[in-house]
Amino acid sequence: MSENISSKYTFWLWPFSFLYGIGVFIRNQLFDWGIKKEKVFPVPVICVGNLAVGGTGKTPHVEYLVRLLKDKYRIAVVSRGYKRSSKGFILATKEHTCKEIGDEPYQIFHKYPEILMAVDGNRCRAIDKLLSLPDTKKPQVILLDDAYQHRYVKPSFSILLTDYGRMFYNDRLLPVGRLREPISGCERADAVIVTKTPRDLKPIEYRITETNMQLKAHQQVFFSYVEYDRICSLLSVDRKLPFIPTSDDAVLAVSGIANPKLFVSEVRKSEWQVEELIFSDHHDFKESDIRTITQSFQRLKGRNKIILTTEKDAARLLQNKYVTEELKGCIYYLPISISFSEEEKDSFDNMILKHIQTFQQNKILW
Structure with a gap:
């Protein structure tokens, strides 16, 4: 242990x-x-x-x-929205970005848009506001x-x-x-x-x-x-990995979570060649970081190659202004759940x- x-x-x-x-x-x-x-x-x-x-x-x-x-x-989730750029109480809508409400609330809300997702450092205030909603919407x-x-x-x-x-x-x-x-x-x-x-x-x-x-x-x-689900494209959850990984293929494993060991271990279970780029938890990918990711990806040697990241990091990369559409097409993520x-x-x-x-x-x- x-x-x-x-x-x-x-x-x-x-x-x-x-x-x-x-x-x-x-x-x-x-x-x-x-x-x-x-x-x-x-x-x-x-x-x-x-x-x-x-x-x-x-x-x-x-x-x-x-x-x-x-x-x-009727369910509501309340989070402080760690490292978000906004302040105070926000009831999430589809228009809110990852930076505005935080990566974890963003991930939860976009997987389950039928629930109420509130962010506020003051949880008492957040719950009071939720309970002041009309009876048909009140959690x-x-x-x-x-x-x-x-x-x-x-x-x-x-x-x-x-x-x-x-x-x-x-x-x-x-x-x-x-x-x-x-x-x-x-x-x-x-x-x-x-x-x-x-x-x-x-x-x-x-x-x-x-x-x-x-x-x-x-x-x-x-x-x-x-539990890890099938690999999904950053651009569409319905878009599958276009090839079956072999030892001739390569992946750049990118993560910015607190404990990336399980993620990296899961990636390495496949036969492909794996290179790692590990960032700090809740990492805000800056222009220099995207440049590093791009250069590392370009250096990969493989018949096929992709960038594979975590579900939490995927939201930050999808909305990152420094990530080109071409690069987004090469990025996939590994959904996670528990059982x-x-x-x-x-x-x-x-x-x-x-x-x-x-x-x-x-x-x-x-």
């Missing part, structure tokens, strides 16, 4: 981590004591988040919930994307994600490790999902992982797996649906 990360860091970071931990502890205590107020809303609010910075798969898990619920309820269920630490909203149900390759109980607080808050923060979760679980995990390893988390009796644990085992899928789905039904029944009795 993941290695003990503390040995990778020099001792002088520990005082900063200690001070950071004190600050987070005091903040959480203020909420726990009721000095800082958490707002409760009259609809089910399901929060998806994590304790660590970086990619644990929040967006595909939110998308899973959207697929589960969208045909049964019946709200999904909070990456809001585990946004405690001004009191979720009706909290889902905590943790990457199997870097479990929260093996991690440390920033800046020594990648934890945003102490391990004790997991106590606020109603369910924990171990993400990016290897398919070949042995039953004993499942049990060891659950034991090491030391969760409360009421907290349910699930294990999810990454559970058949047994866990039924259990997880029923847990979510039962929570919403129970919430609505209790609301009637208020």
Whole structure:
């Protein structure tokens, strides 16, 4: 499993981590004591988040919930819209760009345009605005994307994600490790999902992982797996890869996500020759970056060649003014989703649906 990360860091970071931990502890205590107020809303609010910075798969898990619920309820997703160019509250429309609402909200909304997609750093304000919509448009269920630490909203149900390759109980607080808050923060979760679980995990390893988390009796644990769909063209999801990859073909794998290891590993499963260009998470591709991508692509030697990127990066490249139409025609992306085992899928789905039904029944009795 993941290695003990503390040995990778020099001792002088520990005082900063200690001070950071004190600050987070005091903040959480203020909420726990009721000095800082958490707002409760009259609809089910399901929060998806994590304790660590970086990619644990929040967006595909939110998308899973959207697929589960969208045909049964009016759904709204609320996100802060990380690294967007706009400010304040925005209710997404098809006219909004990736830069205006953020790459993750853009991805979710364009896959599921029938839902409400709101971005606002102030989640309470966003939910208030959504609930002020006419009754025929008002959401019946709200999904909070990456809001585990946004405690001004009191979720009706909290889902905590943790990457199997870097479990929260093996991690440390920033800046020594990648934890945003102490391990004790997991106590606020109603369910924990171990993400990016290897398919070949042995039953004993499942049990060891659950034991090491030391969760409360009421907290349910699930294990999810990454699924990759067929390769899609940047210009059209219906346009297929025009050739079957062989060792004579080449691909430039371009990614700007928090953890590109799984993406690169999936790309390398094919026979083609692979070159990598790795950028930082939520990377804003500038003119110099596009020039680097273009030059690297031109240097590839192969009978056929393409640029292959992640689903999240695809949105930023599609709307990038420095990417020529000719280059766009060479860019493809690898869609991602998550799955559970058949047994866990039924259990997880029923847990979510039962929570919403129970919430609505209790609301009637208020």
